[in-house]
Amino acid sequence: MSRERLIYLPLGGAGEIGMNAYVYGYGKPGEERLILVDLGVAFSDMDTSPGVDLIWADISWLKENVDRLEAIFITHAHEDHVGAVAHCHEALRAPIYARTFTANIARRKMDELGHPADTVTTASAWPETIKAGPFTVGFLPVSHSIPESAGLVIDTPAGRIVHTGDFKLDPEPMVGEAFDPDLWGEIGKGGVRALVCDSTNVFSPNPGRSEAEVGPEIIKLVAGASGMVVATTFASNVARVRTLAEAGIRAGRSVVLLGRAMRRMIEASIETGVLTDFPSVLSAEEAQDVPRDHLMLIVTGSQGERRAASAQLARGKYRGLEMTEGDLFLFSSKTIPGNEKDVIRIINQLSEKGVDVVDDSSGLYHVSGHANRPDLERMHALVDPQMVIPMHGEHRHLREHARLAEAGGRQGVVAVNGTMLDLSGNAPVVAGHVETGRTYLDGTIQVGALDGVVRDRIRMALNGHVTVTVILDEEDEPLGEPWCDLIGLPEIGSSNAPLVEVMEEDLNQFLMRSNQKTLRDDDRLEEALKRIARQTAQSELGKKPEVTVVISRMR
Known part of the structure; x- marks a missing residue:
C-alpha cells in the first residue's frame, strides 16, 4: 500500500474573505510536492491595521518548504487572488501560470517591483494542461466579475480535484466567457474526489442574476440625469465599466476614466483582446473644456478608499473636476462588509454638496460576481464530487456551505486557514495544523503579525x-x-x-x-x-x- 497522500492546506481565504492562498500537495508525508493556488491581498482599515498598505497570508510554512514548491497557479486577476505575487516572489521563486488577462496584470505587478516578467507564463484554457510535479493542471473557463476567470482541474495520482476559484453561473456576462454547464459537467464524468468551492454568497437564497440585466437600467438612469454624472464600480469589473461608458455615450456625454486602477484594467483588457470596442475617452484635462452636463466620469473608490477618486471628489476637487448641486453619483457596486462606514462617509459628503446619490439598495445597478445558494447546489450536481471543501468565505459561510453539501448527499468539511486535510481516503481527514497569520506591507517593509508593530500602533491610537x-x-x-x-x-x-x-x-x-x-x-x-x-x-x-x-x- 502506498504511503503517499494528497493534501489540501489553506493559508489564506478560508475563514475570511480576501488574501486567498491554497496549497495542494502529493507525496510521502512531509515530502509532498506542492503547488500553490492564488496569492492575494486584503486591504487595511484604521480599526485593525492603521497605516498599513496591504495585507497577505503568512507564507512562512511555504517558505520553509519552498524546495518542494513546483508552481503557482492564479485563477483570476482580482487583488485578493493575484495581489501578493510580486511581493512574495523573492521568497518563493516559483513559476507562475495564469490565463492571458490575468498574466498581463501579474506581469505589471512584477514589473512594478523590478522582478522579471518571464516568471509569469501565459496558460491556455482547458483542455490544455500544465505538468507540475505529480500534478496536471488545467484552467477551466468560468464567468465572474473580471475577464478570463478560471477554475482549476487538478489531476493527481490520488484522483481529480476541482478548484472553482470565484465564479457565477452567468450565461451572458457581457465580457469574457459565459458559464458552460456542459463543459463543467464533462469534467465530473470521470469522478471527482473533491470540489473546493467558493462560498461567498451561500446565504443568498435566489439564483444569481446576469450582468446583462444591469445595462438597460444604467442606460435609463444616465439618460434621465441633468447635471454631471459620476459612477463608481470595481475597476476590475471590465464589463460594468464598459456598460457605464456606453450609457454615457448613448446619453450624448463624453466619458472620462479617473483612477489609476481603472485605467490599468481597461489598458490590460485592450492589450489582451478582452475588449475590442471600448468607447473613446477624454483625459481629465480635456474634460474641463466640456460642459458639465455633457460629462460622464467613471471613477475608482467604490469601497470608500480615502485616496481614490470617489473620496477626493466627495471632499472637493479631483484633477480639476468638482461635483456640485444637481449632479448624480452612482454606486454600481456592492459594499463589501467592513467598508460600510467609509462608503457612508462619502455619501454624506456628496449629499452636503447637493449631489443626488444612487446606490445598489434597489438591486437595479449591480449584480454579484459570486454564485448564490441555488447556483452552488447546481455546481455540486454538475461536478458530482465525492466531497465538498468550502473556501473563500468567513467561518459562517464555510459552515453553511458544508451543511449544504451534506444536505445534497455529499461529504462537507470545514477547513480554516492552517488546517491540513488528507484527501487520499474515502473521507477527508485532518492531518495536522500549521501556524498561519498575516503579513503586513508597511510602506516598503514586510512586517509579521507577531512583530508587534501593528499592535503597538493600535495601542498608541487607542491610548x-x-x-x-x-x-x-x-x-x-x-x-x-x-x-x-x-x-x-x-x-x-x-x-x-x-x-x-x-x-x-x-x-x-x-x-x-x-x-x-x-x-x-x-x-x-x-x-x-x-x-x-x-x-x-x-x-x-x-x-x-x-x-x-x-x-x-x-x-
Missing part, C-alpha cells in the same frame, strides 16, 4: 503616548526636573490643571524620594517612571497611555 525624559548627573542624582511630551492626549485633566504639569510634578516627587539603588538601575528606574506616568494619566483622564522613558546620564 495616546507620553515620552518621559530624565537626566542624571555623574553622581546619579537628577539634574533638574523630568519633562514630558504628550501625543494624542487631552491637555487638561480632571483637576483642571495642565496634564503635563501634573504628570511632571508626580514624576519629580518620585525622583526626589528614590534611593540610590533605584537611580543607578536604568531598568528599575524606567519601570517606575512608566508606572507613575500611567497612574497619573489614569487619575486625570481615566486611561493609561503608552509611555516611553528616555534616561540620559552625564559621564
Whole structure:
C-alpha cells in the first residue's frame, strides 16, 4: 500500500474573505510536492491595521518548504487572488501560470517591483494542461466579475480535484466567457474526489442574476440625469465599466476614466483582446473644456478608499473636476462588509454638496460576481464530487456551505486557514495544523503579525503616548526636573490643571524620594517612571497611555 497522500492546506481565504492562498500537495508525508493556488491581498482599515498598505497570508510554512514548491497557479486577476505575487516572489521563486488577462496584470505587478516578467507564463484554457510535479493542471473557463476567470482541474495520482476559484453561473456576462454547464459537467464524468468551492454568497437564497440585466437600467438612469454624472464600480469589473461608458455615450456625454486602477484594467483588457470596442475617452484635462452636463466620469473608490477618486471628489476637487448641486453619483457596486462606514462617509459628503446619490439598495445597478445558494447546489450536481471543501468565505459561510453539501448527499468539511486535510481516503481527514497569520506591507517593509508593530500602533491610537525624559548627573542624582511630551492626549485633566504639569510634578516627587539603588538601575528606574506616568494619566483622564522613558546620564 502506498504511503503517499494528497493534501489540501489553506493559508489564506478560508475563514475570511480576501488574501486567498491554497496549497495542494502529493507525496510521502512531509515530502509532498506542492503547488500553490492564488496569492492575494486584503486591504487595511484604521480599526485593525492603521497605516498599513496591504495585507497577505503568512507564507512562512511555504517558505520553509519552498524546495518542494513546483508552481503557482492564479485563477483570476482580482487583488485578493493575484495581489501578493510580486511581493512574495523573492521568497518563493516559483513559476507562475495564469490565463492571458490575468498574466498581463501579474506581469505589471512584477514589473512594478523590478522582478522579471518571464516568471509569469501565459496558460491556455482547458483542455490544455500544465505538468507540475505529480500534478496536471488545467484552467477551466468560468464567468465572474473580471475577464478570463478560471477554475482549476487538478489531476493527481490520488484522483481529480476541482478548484472553482470565484465564479457565477452567468450565461451572458457581457465580457469574457459565459458559464458552460456542459463543459463543467464533462469534467465530473470521470469522478471527482473533491470540489473546493467558493462560498461567498451561500446565504443568498435566489439564483444569481446576469450582468446583462444591469445595462438597460444604467442606460435609463444616465439618460434621465441633468447635471454631471459620476459612477463608481470595481475597476476590475471590465464589463460594468464598459456598460457605464456606453450609457454615457448613448446619453450624448463624453466619458472620462479617473483612477489609476481603472485605467490599468481597461489598458490590460485592450492589450489582451478582452475588449475590442471600448468607447473613446477624454483625459481629465480635456474634460474641463466640456460642459458639465455633457460629462460622464467613471471613477475608482467604490469601497470608500480615502485616496481614490470617489473620496477626493466627495471632499472637493479631483484633477480639476468638482461635483456640485444637481449632479448624480452612482454606486454600481456592492459594499463589501467592513467598508460600510467609509462608503457612508462619502455619501454624506456628496449629499452636503447637493449631489443626488444612487446606490445598489434597489438591486437595479449591480449584480454579484459570486454564485448564490441555488447556483452552488447546481455546481455540486454538475461536478458530482465525492466531497465538498468550502473556501473563500468567513467561518459562517464555510459552515453553511458544508451543511449544504451534506444536505445534497455529499461529504462537507470545514477547513480554516492552517488546517491540513488528507484527501487520499474515502473521507477527508485532518492531518495536522500549521501556524498561519498575516503579513503586513508597511510602506516598503514586510512586517509579521507577531512583530508587534501593528499592535503597538493600535495601542498608541487607542491610548495616546507620553515620552518621559530624565537626566542624571555623574553622581546619579537628577539634574533638574523630568519633562514630558504628550501625543494624542487631552491637555487638561480632571483637576483642571495642565496634564503635563501634573504628570511632571508626580514624576519629580518620585525622583526626589528614590534611593540610590533605584537611580543607578536604568531598568528599575524606567519601570517606575512608566508606572507613575500611567497612574497619573489614569487619575486625570481615566486611561493609561503608552509611555516611553528616555534616561540620559552625564559621564
